[in-house]
Amino acid sequence: MTTHAETHAPVQPVVYLRTYGALLVLMALTVVVWYVPNHTGTGHINQALALSMAMLIAIIKALLVILFFMQVKYSSKLTWLWAGLGFMWLLFMSGIIMDYVSRNFRMPDGRPF
Amino acid sequence: LSLEVAKSEEVTEHAVLPTDEHGHEEHLYHQFENRAQQDESYVVGMWTFLVTEILFFGALFLVYALFRMKYPQVYSDAHEHLDWRLGALNTVVLLTSSLTMAMAVYEAQIGKRWRSIGYMLVTMFLAAAFLVIKLAFEWYPKWQHHLVPGPSFHYFSLTPDGREIAPLVAPGKAELFFGLYFTLTGLHGIHVLIGILVMGVLCILLALNRPSVRYYMPIELAGLYWHFVDIVWIFLFPLFYLIGR
Numbered sequence: 001m002t003t004h005a006e007t008h009a010p011v012q013p014v015v016y017l018r019t020y021g022a023l024l025v026l027m028a029l030t031v032v033v034w035y036v037p038n039h040t041g042t043g044h045i046n047q048a049l050a051l052s053m054a055m056l057i058a059i060i061k062a063l064l065v066i067l068f069f070m071q072v073k074y075s076s077k078l079t080w081l082w083a084g085l086g087f088m089w090l091l092f093m094s095g096i097i098m099d100y101v102s103r104n105f106r107m108p109d110g111r112p113f
Numbered sequence: 114l115s116l117e118v119a120k121s122e123e124v125t126e127h128a129v130l131p132t133d134e135h136g137h138e139e140h141l142y143h144q145f146e147n148r149a150q151q152d153e154s155y156v157v158g159m160w161t162f163l164v165t166e167i168l169f170f171g172a173l174f175l176v177y178a179l180f181r182m183k184y185p186q187v188y189s190d191a192h193e194h195l196d197w198r199l200g201a202l203n204t205v206v207l208l209t210s211s212l213t214m215a216m217a218v219y220e221a222q223i224g225k226r227w228r229s230i231g232y233m234l235v236t237m238f239l240a241a242a243f244l245v246i247k248l249a250f251e252w253y254p255k256w257q258h259h260l261v262p263g264p265s266f267h268y269f270s271l272t273p274d275g276r277e278i279a280p281l282v283a284p285g286k287a288e289l290f291f292g293l294y295f296t297l298t299g300l301h302g303i304h305v306l307i308g309i310l311v312m313g314v315l316c317i318l319l320a321l322n323r324p325s326v327r328y329y330m331p332i333e334l335a336g337l338y339w340h341f342v343d344i345v346w347i348f349l350f351p352l353f354y355l356i357g358r
Contacts, residue, residue, distance in 0.1 A: 012219075038358050039273075062344045066344070069336075070336075086168065086171075
């Protein structure tokens with residue numbers, strides 16, 4: 001990352017190949033953590049935990065794509081800011097949605113929250 | 114996992130900068146101090162567009178999340194109709210196309226025009242393969258089984274070994290799941306199609322050696338778009354195909 005606009009030298013193919021390898025491994029991992037508890041009959045897994053694991057792997061994959069394939073790792077701070085901005089807005093938007101979800105929340109004794 | 118990249122690998126060659134007959138840099142517009150500044154504004158401009166795309170898809174992902182919280186059983190039952198093997202195959206196809214697109218950008222950056230075209234043609238082929246798998250092997254059978262939301266929608270549940278049984282969940286709620294499935298994968302598919310068109314135009318311009326593509330930036334920006342399409346699928350795959358029982 002540079003502090004101001006500088007042309008960076010081309011990212012070498014080996015970086016792309018490693019990123020690709022890591023993405024394939026992560027894809028296999030996300031299938032395995034889903035397949036084993038659901039299709040082999042080896043114990044059940046908490047659904048919230050399963051979803052969190054799948055989403056964590058997806059976020060790592062997205063970060064790999066953004067940092068290396070999209071070359072944000074080698075880009076200026078302004079690019080970092082812009083690349084992060086979309087996800088910030090997405091976070092705000094999910095905060096707004098949480099308002100709607102929280103309307104159904106109940107106290108332990110069943111009274112409205 | 115190879116998250117870290119040795120610094121030495123990053124820098125060996127320099128991007129090819131085209132010059133005109135007077136030795137001046139081509140395509141450096143007068144409002145920019147230097148090429149780096151111009152490149153940065155191209156990239157930031159593209160990211161600005163991608164921010165709107167993140168919110169566009171993001172809103173639909175939030176609708177998905179909202180109804181999944183509300184009807185977890187429906188999602189679990191309806192997702193049995195999706196074949197995870199086809200989803201996984203399409204994930205591999207798209208990840209590979211991202212690699213070939215990154216290579217197309219690299220070749221354009223070091224001035225290898227025809228190699229860049231070659232990699233882009235491979236990317237376009239993989240993108241087309243993605244659409245064929247999606248439409249012919251996933252959408253069309255669902256159409257035949259009346260699983261497309263609308264007047265002819267007719268829901269049935271599937272057992273783990275693939276037998277059709279009476280619906281275990283409310284068909285109306287399952288229709289919602291398929292509505293989201295077709296909307297999200299459909300919009301994503303349209304993005305794939307647009308990607309193919311953009312790459313096709315770039316290939317033609319590169320083959321004709323047009324001045325507009327003599328500097329690698331247009332290919333880089335198409336690459337950013339293509340990787341974004343890949344990211345959307347990275348989330349779609351586990352959210353639709355890998356739902357637990």
